[in-house]
Amino acid sequence: MVHTFYLNGYYIALDVNSGAVHVLDKLCFDLLNKFEDKLPEEFPTEILDELSKEYSREELLEVYSELLELQKAGQLFSEDDYERFTDMMKGAPIKSMCLHISHDCNLRCKYCFASTGDFGKGRKLMPVETGKKAIDFLLTHSGNRHNLELDFFGGEPLMNWDAVKEIVDYARSKEEEYNKKFRFTVTTNGVLLNDDNIDYINKEMKNVVLSLDGRKCVNDNMRLAINGKGSYDVIVPKFQKLVEKRLEGENKEYYARGTFTKNNLDFAQDVYHIADDLGFDQLSVEPVIADPSEPYAITEEDLPTIFAEYEKLAVEMIRRKKEGRCFNFFHFMIDLDQGPCAIKRLRGCGCGNEYVSVTPDGDIYPCHQFVGNDEWKMGNLDDGTLDTEMKDKFACSNIYTKEGCKDCWCKFYCSGGCNANNYSFNKDINKPVKLSCEMERKRVECAIMIKVAMADK
Amino acid sequence: MEHIKTVNNANLKESCAKGGCGECQASCQSACKTSCTVANQECENESRKGNK
Numbered sequence A: 001m002v003h004t005f006y007l008n009g010y011y012i013a014l015d016v017n018s019g020a021v022h023v024l025d026k027l028c029f030d031l032l033n034k035f036e037d038k039l040p041e042e043f044p045t046e047i048l049d050e051l052s053k054e055y056s057r058e059e060l061l062e063v064y065s066e067l068l069e070l071q072k073a074g075q076l077f078s079e080d081d082y083e084r085f086t087d088m089m090k091g092a093p094i095k096s097m098c099l100h101i102s103h104d105c106n107l108r109c110k111y112c113f114a115s116t117g118d119f120g121k122g123r124k125l126m127p128v129e130t131g132k133k134a135i136d137f138l139l140t141h142s143g144n145r146h147n148l149e150l151d152f153f154g155g156e157p158l159m160n161w162d163a164v165k166e167i168v169d170y171a172r173s174k175e176e177e178y179n180k181k182f183r184f185t186v187t188t189n190g191v192l193l194n195d196d197n198i199d200y201i202n203k204e205m206k207n208v209v210l211s212l213d214g215r216k217c218v219n220d221n222m223r224l225a226i227n228g229k230g231s232y233d234v235i236v237p238k239f240q241k242l243v244e245k246r247l248e249g250e251n252k253e254y255y256a257r258g259t260f261t262k263n264n265l266d267f268a269q270d271v272y273h274i275a276d277d278l279g280f281d282q283l284s285v286e287p288v289i290a291d292p293s294e295p296y297a298i299t300e301e302d303l304p305t306i307f308a309e310y311e312k313l314a315v316e317m318i319r320r321k322k323e324g325r326c327f328n329f330f331h332f333m334i335d336l337d338q339g340p341c342a343i344k345r346l347r348g349c350g351c352g353n354e355y356v357s358v359t360p361d362g363d364i365y366p367c368h369q370f371v372g373n374d375e376w377k378m379g380n381l382d383d384g385t386l387d388t389e390m391k392d393k394f395a396c397s398n399i400y401t402k403e404g405c406k407d408c409w410c411k412f413y414c415s416g417g418c419n420a421n422n423y424s425f426n427k428d429i430n431k432p433v434k435l436s437c438e439m440e441r442k443r444v445e446c447a448i449m450i451k452v453a454m455a456d457k
Numbered sequence B: 001m002e003h004i005k006t007v008n009n010a011n012l013k014e015s016c017a018k019g020g021c022g023e024c025q026a027s028c029q030s031a032c033k034t035s036c037t038v039a040n041q042e043c044e045n046e047s048r049k050g051n052k
């Protein structure tokens, strides 16, 4: 399979199954577009005749032989022979966890998928004992995996901060005995940040996610305090302090992440605001996931505007990169050479298999986005249950089982999208959401184009 | 090549030889989490890195 596209003056061909990216001239692009599958040894006469109306035969033959050469080298119309690896993740250890340390929140963001923090199940903080059991669970279910990930999530984790610290201490005290390394991360809305917890986060957390939507008017339209006031003025100075201190320390990873909705389809402005006005150079601004009936939900008719916005952003980033002063926009980051192995790319996430979420009650769910939906409860820490049938169901979900992914050029970049999103829109983890797919494909095109432009001296 | 410039080394095929070890971060693609495409993830398999 080959995907061709024209973007920002570049004619690009991606050989899907090898991952090779080629930049073509227009003639080559037009010629390649005549073929849906492998090129025959001989240039088919009808196509040659047809293209000869526009291009010289000599050049056409020359280009054809170049394309054939690539094909022989396995860089064009290469085969998809990865299906044999699909079962490899069955029975995988669980090595990553989302710990819902607080099912309570001090903001009332309008688009919150967790029903403003309580996941529809009542406001609750996780007892330390439950957190410790979660650590034990990870230690004993992670098999031979050395690196264990634990994300403190909510609601708002800072509302149960003493528990976080005790749980971190407990986990660290077990590292040596079990020969494991914990990598902690935390996602916060920033409201309760102070000098103490900032220092703690910077010392112990490998990554920290700072939720912020961008311009004040945009942020304060969706991210509201309980009294209905916007949160921007409270959180921005605290985030800035955190990052400033963080960059002096050992754990430097952080990112500011925002959500865009129908109300700010000019979200590139929010990206520039976060980068230029606030000084955060690691950032991501992403489309809201919302029920289509919500007034702020993104719908089909917004796509052309969103695509144009992504393109504008990509072009601006190239300009800045060439000047050596660009921020990192997560959705455009792609590694065309050293990225993950193809086996990793067969599924978008470890949800329900290598990764689980644990609630304040000790209930286990496939991931944070399934929490609160009883149908998807897969176990409990207290009674020691774990539904391995459900685990296998997730282990065996991949780009070959998901509707449309096998034939999608984006499969090794998107890897089949988000199970939870698929379930909430289509009632089936194996049925991707068309709207999300369209945006994902556009982002990957932009990301590839940026690489191409940067290789173009 | 006159008409084609290849910008990377196609290596998805080779990547399987020592791949699938599962040491890398369990990515989440969703808007509320790490949210990067899988293709951006870092490989943590030392033996694969060494063999590039």
Ligand code: SF4
Residues within 6 Å of the ligand: A339, A340, A341, A342, A343, A344, B018, B019, B020, B021, B022, B023, B024, B042, B043, B044, B045, B048
């Ligand atoms: S660490 Fe590398 S080789 Fe191992 S599964 Fe991840 S991407 Fe593949």
Ligand code: SF4
Residues within 6 Å of the ligand: A399, A402, A403, A404, A405, A406, A408, A409, A410, A411, A412, A414, A415, A416, A417, A432, A433, A436, A437, A438, A440, A441
């Ligand atoms: S974009 Fe959609 S169809 Fe394509 S791989 Fe991703 S989820 Fe599957």
Ligand code: SF4
Residues within 6 Å of the ligand: A348, A349, A350, A351, A355, A366, A367, A368, A369, A417, A418, A419, A420, A421, B027, B028, B029, B030, B033
């Ligand atoms: S199902 Fe979606 S939200 Fe859950 S871990 Fe996977 S990508 Fe993330």
